[in-house]
Every structure is written in C-alpha cells, then in structure tokens.
Amino acid sequence: MAELQRKALPVIDPEFTQRYHFHGGLKLPGCREAASGRPIQPAGLPSQLVLPLAQHIGEPAECLVSPGDYVCRGQRIAQAVGSISAPVHASTSGTVLTVEPRPVPHPSGLPAPCIIIATDGKDSPAPDMPPALDYLNTDTDTLLERIRTAGIVGLGGAGFPTRAKLARRDAIELLVINGVECEPCIACDDSLQRERAHEVIEGVRILRHIVQPAACLIAVEDNMPEAEQALRAALAARNETGIRVVNVPTIYPTGGERQLIKVLTDREVPSQGFPADIGIIVQNVGTAAAVYHAVVKSQPLLSRIVTVTGDGVQTACNMDVLIGTPVSHLIAAAGGYTDQIERLLIGGPMMGYAVNTDAVPVIKTTNCVLAVTARSMPAPPPAQACIRCGKCTEVCPADLLPQQLYWYARSGNHDAAQDYGLFDCIECGCCAHVCPSHIQLVQYYRHAKTTIWEQEKQKQKADIARMRHEARLVRLERIKQEREEKLARKKQALSGKSAGDEARQAAIQAALERVRQKKEQAATPPRNTDNLTPEQLRQIEAADRRRRDRATPPQDTD
C-alpha cells in the first residue's frame, strides 16, 4: 500500500530545474537588509545565563545540577527524558546560582524551570568531552548518538529533537537542507550561510552520510545571492558534487517544511503525516552546522545565530549568542533600544509573539528578536465582523478554509474544526495579514489547537482514573472474598472441633479400657502363691484387705 502511494507521487527531477508553487502565500516586503549587511558579531558573555529545561518540543529535560555546583563549558546540566527530548549543556563555565522558575520565551508569559548560571569568564571546557569523530569511518548509530547527546534540536524554529527526526531513514529519496528564512526580517540563516558556509557544508555531508538519500540539496531564496555563492564556493573547494544548491522564489512561507517540499518536488506531505512518509527529510542549515560542531568539534549545542532587528533597536545585526543569554544583553550589545520602542517580539513579524520582559533568555529555537515601534508595527486595529470575502482562503499556503476554521474555532466546535484540517494549519499568519476585518484568525486556531490538546490530556487522565478506580474495586472485592474465605475456613475448623473431640474421647476410652484390663489382670492372684504356709496366707489376705479398703475409683487413674 505504501509502495503504491509512493509510486503515485510526482517523480523527483534529478536536475531540480523546475520550481512548483504551493497554494497561496504572500510576497512580503523584505527587511532582511537591515540585519544582513554586517558580519556576525559575538554577543559577548552575559553575567548570568538562564537555561530553561524545556527548549524543545517534547518532554522537558531533567536537571542534574544543584545550586553551588561549578559547571564547565559543554557540561551536561540536564538530561533528556525519553526519546522526544534533548539534554541541556552549560554554554560557558560558572557556578549554578539557583534552579527556579523564570520567565521564558513563550507566548503565555508564564515562568518555567530554568538553571541559572553565574558566569566566571574563564570559559573552561569540560574535561570529559567526547572525542572528535571521523564521520566517514563511524557507524550511523554512533553519529546519531552523538547528535542526541549534543542536545541538537531543529534550529529553524520548531525545536524538534534532530535525533528523533532522523529516526526514519528507510528509502529516503531526498535530503533537503532548508536555508530559506522563515520570515521576512530574519537573517540568521542567511548570515550563517554567507559566513560559515564550510560548517554548513560539512554538517550537510554528515547528515547525508547518516541518511544516505538518493539526492541532497540545499535550498536558498532567490534574494540571497551571497549565501548561494558562498555555499557553491565551499562545495567547489571540496569537489563535492553530491550536494546541490538551488534557489527558490521568495514567497512567504516557503521556509515552511511542507511548502518547501512542494516547491522543490511538487510532492505534498499527507495531512497529519511527516515528510519521511513521502521519502523526504528536511533539516535546517543551522541544525547542519550544529551537527558539524557536535561530530567534528565534539561541541554540544551551546550557541546559535540570532537576528536582532526592528526599528526599536539602535543597530540591527546578527549575533552569535550563547544559549541562555538574556535578551536584554543582546539589546545592549546592539546599542540599546530606541526611544520609541513599543513592543518586543520573539520571532519574526508574521509568527513572532510579544514578550513582556527582556529578561527572557535566548533558547535553542530563538531565531530572531524583534524590537518594534508603534510606527512600524502598530497594534492591530479592533476586529470587525467577518464579511466572508474569502481572501484568507486565497492566501492559505496549507490550502485550508481559514474562514470555516474561524467559525468553528470561535464557536468551540472543535470536531468540525479538525475535520477542516485545523492541525494542518502552520500558523503562518497569511490569513490574518490579508483579513480586511483585522480578525486575529491565527489566535483562534491556536486557541482551538491548545484547547483540543488540553481536552485530550484530560481525557487521558480520566481514562487512567477510570482504570485505577476499577482496579481498586477489583482489589476491594478480592480482599472481601479472601476475608470471607478465611472466615469460612475458621468456621469449618470450629465445627470440625466436635469431630476431633470424639476421636479424643475414643482415645480416652481406649486408655481407660487398657487400664481396666490391667486392673483385672492385677486382680488375678499371683502365680507364686502355691504351697504357702498358713502364716503367709494370712499375711496375703491382710494385704488384700488393706488394698481393697484403700481402693480408689478407676476413672482417676491414668
């Protein structure tokens, strides 16, 4: 069946000459230039690092350190729990101050458990770092284990543990390295490819070695000529012909995994499915570079490139940032806020969310910090009623019916929303962007999604509660039965006592009988009484008389 489906898929053109179009999408004004004009600058060492235990999709990591511990750069300070999880490492050396809930980059604004490290500026490396690996002569399992222990997650934004994403490697036709920026304004992947193309290429080679795909390509946007050139130069320097660099039209959201696959191959990832279902794996360029560092440099994921931009910050730039660095430190390194700063967003202008404090740290998935003024990004005007114009449907890159989803999400009809493909929505924000009534459509979908997940969790909890309750009833019943059985046995034993008495009585009787017989025998005259003198006979008679006189009832004997 899977084979049949695979056959029905469009054939991948080995030359990748043609580009296809996904449904909808938007041509947005670019603002990447603001940040990508300058070289990547180091953000420097903050006085404190804030490392949340949950920086990825899946189970939060489990803390391994306690306040007062000295930690070295690259030391594992929290371990993964289960397969969809990732460990956390100390980005530099220092002392663990506390482990407590702190504000984290999350739309809820809620605090979450974080490890706080006071940095000491020595940056002393951990002594027990694993050895560098020659990936060509290393088996796949060792490489995958290295990727897992290095805490690498998808750096494109979703933060899915990379090891888990590489789990399905059977019959992969195409490995796509996603160098397309997620959103306008973000330039972290662009600058990485421009300036560290060799790291990207080496990482891609390792990934290719692991996945063994039929074809491998790096996709960049057609407005990133420098990145494309740098990648091509790095490939040429290595005489690497197995990796191809292709450019794709700059239409938002081509950086989305499903949209990129459609553009490159005309294939569509099935609803609720994964790219591996259609023989494709997509990895971000930043992830590839992190894989290179983990395998060749034995360095876990300790830093990433973050775009700091927006007209609320003095100098827009791309920075190499240690994971856990507070956003306030980045802003200071970028020259501080401008006077009109209005809001701080984590992520880009389309999908980013506002945070209410710049104390939140940069985590593994933070690709952009956007400080905006009321002029460049005014607060959304009040929503009007939906006029059913259908513009949202035209731009939806997932080919959904946003308007229908809106009605169902708003009225709490979650079943219908799911029937209309709620979970295929990638929350790109195209529909809300074009809505003439300024309805915050995406937030309705997010509300519906999170509510459904929560209800699902409650249902699972209810199922467990039912199981436990039923198990308890069974146990109580069993205990009751056991008690009854015990009681019955006791009763039986009690009624059996009379039978035992009879046996004892019989034994007593038998003993008495024996005694009586003995007595009788004793009553018979002794044999040595022949030929006695009269004097002796008189003595015997006197003794017998005395004995008879003193004789006691036989029942007292024994």
Next chain:
Amino acid sequence: MLTALIALGVLAIVIGVVLGYSAIRFHVDSDPIVDQIDALLPQTQCGQCTYAGCRPYAEAIAAGEADINQCPPGGETTIQALADLLGVDAKPLNPEHGEHKDRTVVEIDEQVCIGCTLCIQACPVDAILGAPKQMHTIIKDECTGCNLCIPPCPVECIHIVPVATTLRNWSWPLPPEAGTETARYG
C-alpha cells in the same frame, strides 16, 4: 384458512428460534451505551451525582433513573456531550449537586498527618500513598480532585489546591471579539 394459520405459526416459530438463538449467540455483556456515557464522564469518582462513582451514574443515566445534569466536575461541557450522545436537550447543571469549579487537587500537610490511613480508604483512585502510623502523601498526577479524602481526616491536614497553569497545560485565550469593549479599547 388452516394453511394460512399453519404457515404463520411455522413462520412465528422459525423467527422465534432464530431470534432466541441470536439473543444468546450474539449476547453483548455490557450495555455499550453505558460505556459511551461513562467515557464522557470526568472520572473524578466524587459521588456528587449521588451515585457511588462515574460508572454507576452512567448506568443510572442509561436506565433513565438519573438526569444528565448531575455532574458538577464535568459541568456544561459534559452535559452538552451527554445531550448530543443521547439525543436530548442540554439543561443547566442541577445546583443540588454542587457547582462547576476549576480543577483542583488536594495536598496533605505532612507535618500534621498522623498516619491514620482513613484518607487512603476513602480515595477512589488509590492516589494516596502511606501506611499505618507512617506519613501519607498524595500522588498529585493521579488525584482527580474529588475531595472524598477530606471529611474522614481526623486532624484536618488535607487541603485543596488549584492545579497550577504551566507551559504544558496553558491554552491560548480567544482573541477579543469583534465589537466588544476590549476589542475597541484594549
């Protein structure tokens, strides 16, 4: 006339045998509607509906003995789901049974606990761990918030605490509605 009677009689016997056989052969142990109702109930096993647990309440609903609006922990959502399942009109929660509250769990003040095991015997889902004259504690993940352990406690060391909102159970709020005050001025 006689032929017709015989024919109908034979038909009746045949159908009777077939129906009787299938009633035994295809006998369903439990009434599936009870399972379906039970699946919609929140499984707190709190007994506020006046039945001994969620399943007995489900059985009572199925038998037509109980109304669908007797479950305070389930609230409107459960009533609506039950109404949809049974094809009846939803009605407001019967206040006699209590009011719908946000989910809570209980906590034992371990300094005060004397280890009497009374709460362990009261917990319908075995969510309390302890032994005679040993400190007791609540397994919070398993606690359904039924509060049945509170009345038996002789030293009043069990307290109700709300379930904290964390990143893992947080839900996006709905955006302000078109035309509402918050939308206009918020």
